[in-house]
Amino acid sequence: MGSYRDLVAHVTPEAHVNTALRRDPEPHEVTPSRALPKAVLFDMDGTLVDTEPYWIAAEQELTEAHGVTWTHEDALKLVGQQLIVSAGVLRDAGVPMAPADIVDWLIARVRDRLAAEVPWRPGVLPLLADLNAAGVPCAIVTMSYRNLAEAVAAGAPEDTFATIVAGDEVTRGKPDPEPYLTAAERLGVTAADCVAVEDSPVGITSALASGARTLGVEAVLPVEERPGLSRLRSLDGAGLDLLARLAAGEIVDEY
Numbered sequence: 001m002g003s004y005r006d007l008v009a010h011v012t013p014e015a016h017v018n019t020a021l022r023r024d025p026e027p028h029e030v031t032p033s034r035a036l037p038k039a040v041l042f043d044m045d046g047t048l049v050d051t052e053p054y055w056i057a058a059e060q061e062l063t064e065a066h067g068v069t070w071t072h073e074d075a076l077k078l079v080g081q082q083l084i085v086s087a088g089v090l091r092d093a094g095v096p097m098a099p100a101d102i103v104d105w106l107i108a109r110v111r112d113r114l115a116a117e118v119p120w121r122p123g124v125l126p127l128l129a130d131l132n133a134a135g136v137p138c139a140i141v142t143m144s145y146r147n148l149a150e151a152v153a154a155g156a157p158e159d160t161f162a163t164i165v166a167g168d169e170v171t172r173g174k175p176d177p178e179p180y181l182t183a184a185e186r187l188g189v190t191a192a193d194c195v196a197v198e199d200s201p202v203g204i205t206s207a208l209a210s211g212a213r214t215l216g217v218e219a220v221l222p223v224e225e226r227p228g229l230s231r232l233r234s235l236d237g238a239g240l241d242l243l244a245r246l247a248a249g250e251i252v253d254e255y
Helices: 052-064 072-076 084-092 099-116 122-133 146-153 178-187 199-208 240-247
Strands: 039-042 140-141 162-166 193-198 213-217 229-232
Touching: 039 178, 052 072, 052 084, 052 099, 084 099, 099 146, 122 140, 122 240, 140 146, 140 178, 146 162, 162 178, 178 193, 178 199, 193 199, 193 240, 199 213, 213 240
Parallel strands: 039 140, 039 193, 140 162, 193 213, 213 229
Antiparallel strands: none
16 A cells, blocks of 8 residues: 555565666756755655556455455555554454554565566656756655565665665654654654655645645645645646745645
8 A cells, every 4th residue: 555664574675676676867957946945855655656557456466365345445545654553454444364464464565576676656767857957955754664675765866865764663653743753853854844745645744843834746645735835736737946946835735
């Protein structure tokens, strides 16, 4: 599931990613008219990569194997949640497994899919290339455990991400602001000087609460209007000038 992030199996990033899928897009020659953010903090599932369908398919496979009724609407309710929380919901729905075992099962299915393809969201790789060329550090802030996040990072051009904050590295996961505050601290900046990019309601709540300038981008759920939240349908075509506008405090709503 998009934010099924706990208890990742112990494997190396190389086991997750087909390195032939790595792409090194050329950065655009763009000079923003305003100062860029000190850092850009990206959620992973649904924001950087389109893995939400992987998680939903894994849930469906697991529930069908145990004769449990599980609808697409049930799956959508878990988008953005910590994996161990989602596993508890699946157990309560009738899956006769311990939550930790449910997590391991789901992670294994998603890991297998990532080994075949890292499904980058539209516009992500060009934007990452632009940020890298401009010297703006980027972070992954996810409720996935580190091994799965590293698998995704390994599919990006080298040195794209300055740090990863994963679900096994925080005490309080999203919607608490701790993950985003931790990422900013590791990068030596304040969250208020960063732009956070999210797709799920839970993740958006976390990012806004941290004080980061927050951009909501639609994935499997619509991005509802909130005070202080910028919104886009897609990162396709988003560039440095947009991020500079957000860093300056402008609310951009192209939804």
